[in-house]
Amino acid sequence: NAGVTQTPKFRILKIGQSMTLQCTQDMNHNYMYWYRQDPGMGLKLIYYSVGAGITDKGEVPNGYNVSRSTTEDFPLRLELAAPSQTSVYFCASSYSPYNEQFFGPGTRLTVL
Amino acid sequence: AQKVTQAQTEISVVEKEDVTLDCVYETRDTTYYLFWYKQPPSGELVFLIRRNSFDEQNEISGRYSWNFQKSTSSFNFTITASQVVDSAVYFCALSESMGAGGTSYGKLTFGQGTILTVHP
Numbered sequence: 001n002a003g004v005t006q007t008p009k010f011r012i013l014k015i016g017q018s019m020t021l022q023c024t025q026d027m028n029h030n031y032m033y034w035y036r037q038d039p040g041m042g043l044k045l046i047y048y049s050v051g052a053g054i055t056d057k058g059e060v061p062n063g064y065n066v067s068r069s070t071t072e073d074f075p076l077r078l079e080l081a082a083p084s085q086t087s088v089y090f091c092a093s094s095y096s097p098y099n100e101q102f103f104g105p106g107t108r109l110t111v112l
Numbered sequence: 113a114q115k116v117t118q119a120q121t122e123i124s125v126v127e128k129e130d131v132t133l134d135c136v137y138e139t140r141d142t143t144y145y146l147f148w149y150k151q152p153p154s155g156e157l158v159f160l161i162r163r164n165s166f167d168e169q170n171e172i173s174g175r176y177s178w179n180f181q182k183s184t185s186s187f188n189f190t191i192t193a194s195q196v197v198d199s200a201v202y203f204c205a206l207s208e209s210m211g212a213g214g215t216s217y218g219k220l221t222f223g224q225g226t227i228l229t230v231h232p
Contacts, residue, residue, distance in 0.1 A: 035222075041224055042116075042118075042223050042225050043220070045221075097207070098209070101159070101220065105156050
């Protein structure tokens with residue numbers, strides 16, 4: 001049982017490049033979330049999903065897109081990377097909206 | 113809108129001291145859930161506790177204890193006899209049952225975190 005896995009662990013992008021952050025969970029959780037953590041700050045919700053085929057925006061969705069074609073996978077797409085997207089990105093999943101969320105190890109992204 | 117405030121940005125203690133991390137929250141919902149997470153220097157987020165708004169009993173788990181007071185909208189976390197391994201960033205988070213647009217879907221609002229450093 002690997003829990004929530006994220007790839008890559010680190011990435012450096014140039015301004016204007018695109019990339020996909022991968023997130024996979026093996027706990028059969030319907031609820032999945034993407035957060036970003038800026039230095040010295042708490043986490044902010046980017047997008048979330050309540051099941052395969054259903055996604056919605058969180059607090060800071062601009063510049064990102066998501067898809068959820070399977071229960072296990074919830075990739076986050078960055079289009080036209082900007083320095084403001086330099087952050088640590090965490091993917092999380094939970095059994096229900098009222099239970100604790102399990103977090104992946106994070107992806108540290110730098111946009112130069 | 114929901115909000116979580118952790119007013120203590122950084123706390124520094126010497127090993128074996130007790131330390132309390134404060135968390136104050138705002139919500140209009142009557143049903144909500146409060147969480148504490150630990151982020152050690154390695155960076156991962158570790159779940160510590162979940163409390164629903166109807167359960168005001170304090171909880172103790174080893175050296176950790178939590179004090180939930182609805183009257184003051186606070187959910188404070190105390191570490192007794194702190195150890196160097198307790199050094200981490202601690203986050204308090206809130207999830208509403210019903211947000212402004214209906215079901216909240218478990219969306220977490222985090223506080224800014226408290227950096228705890230325990231010196232030997």
